[in-house]
Amino acid sequence: MSSITKRHVPTSQLLGEYLTFVPTPQQVDHFRVDMRTLNPTLLRDTIREGVQVRALQQIPIHDQRLVIHRIYTRKVKEFSAIYPFVFAVENALRSVLADYLEERFGRMDWWTLIRNAWQHGQTYAAFSSILGTTVNPAFVKAVWRVFDTMTNQQQASLAGNDKSDEFYYCLTLGDLWAIMQGDWPLVRDMFAPDAALGFTFTKTLFVDTMRIIKDTRNELFHSNPIKDRKKIVEACERILNGLQFHLGDYDHDLSVAQYVRVPSSVARTHRHVIPAR
Numbered sequence: 001m002s003s004i005t006k007r008h009v010p011t012s013q014l015l016g017e018y019l020t021f022v023p024t025p026q027q028v029d030h031f032r033v034d035m036r037t038l039n040p041t042l043l044r045d046t047i048r049e050g051v052q053v054r055a056l057q058q059i060p061i062h063d064q065r066l067v068i069h070r071i072y073t074r075k076v077k078e079f080s081a082i083y084p085f086v087f088a089v090e091n092a093l094r095s096v097l098a099d100y101l102e103e104r105f106g107r108m109d110w111w112t113l114i115r116n117a118w119q120h121g122q123t124y125a126a127f128s129s130i131l132g133t134t135v136n137p138a139f140v141k142a143v144w145r146v147f148d149t150m151t152n153q154q155q156a157s158l159a160g161n162d163k164s165d166e167f168y169y170c171l172t173l174g175d176l177w178a179i180m181q182g183d184w185p186l187v188r189d190m191f192a193p194d195a196a197l198g199f200t201f202t203k204t205l206f207v208d209t210m211r212i213i214k215d216t217r218n219e220l221f222h223s224n225p226i227k228d229r230k231k232i233v234e235a236c237e238r239i240l241n242g243l244q245f246h247l248g249d250y251d252h253d254l255s256v257a258q259y260v261r262v263p264s265s266v267a268r269t270h271r272h273v274i275p276a277r
Contacts, residue, residue: 020064021064027065065276078229079220082233083220085247092245093173093243094168106131139183141182143179
């Protein structure tokens with residue numbers, strides 16, 4: 001496959017290893033569309049898997065590009081299947097933390113005390129406790145940082161009196177992680193006890209688990225392929241299990257859930273070469 005741009009050379013070389021025939025000019029054009037349109041890393045991983053498949057079974061010439069697309073689509077589906085787990089973790093942490101800290105501090109809007117101090121030019125060091133409950137300075141610092149980094153729109157949503165849980169919906173997954181690890185003794189009991197979990201849920205384990213989940217979330221949102229799905233699922237399950245959320249049943253329900261797909265309004269024409277048919 002000549003005249004391939006530099007960024008596609010590795011993929012072209014893999015294709016050369018995979019294909020058992022010399023593609024026609026039209027087929028070359030189709031492979032070029034694949035390379036410039038599909039995720040490059042995922043496509044290369046797909047072709048590598050195709051090489052392994054072809055080593056085990058003969059793939060007819062006319063099916064070889066089709067097989068690549070089938071593998072690629074399966075990988076996209078695997079990639080997409082991780083998102084509901086990360087979604088479940090992030091939203092469960094946000095919701096449970098809101099109720100839990102209300103119980104600990106006695107007010108859902110405890111955060112407005114820090115907001116007011118932030119607005120009046122104080123520092124996080126002004127807080128050694130919140131509403132009579134002693135807190136680690138790192139906890140207050142993490143909350144303080146949220147106000148330092150929020151957008152004008154978020155500031156507006158948190159302004160004024162008569163507030164409830166609005167603060168929590170301004171938190172990123174990284175913010176949730178920082179706040180919780182800022183005072184692990186304070187937040188540890190929002191999770192099930194060690195005896196129920198079957199392991200000691202230490203701060204170190206929590207941090208290591210959250211790092212896996214946050215890194216995965218970043219990979220998902222940057223469309224990067226997910227390498228170790230087993231490790232990610234185990235990390236999500238560790239958090240959700242502690243919050244009385246059974247990931248196995250959730251995954252089963254996702255697998256059988258039906259929804260109405262929005263039909264495509266564009267008829268396929270000769271120029272549509274992806275996906276392969």
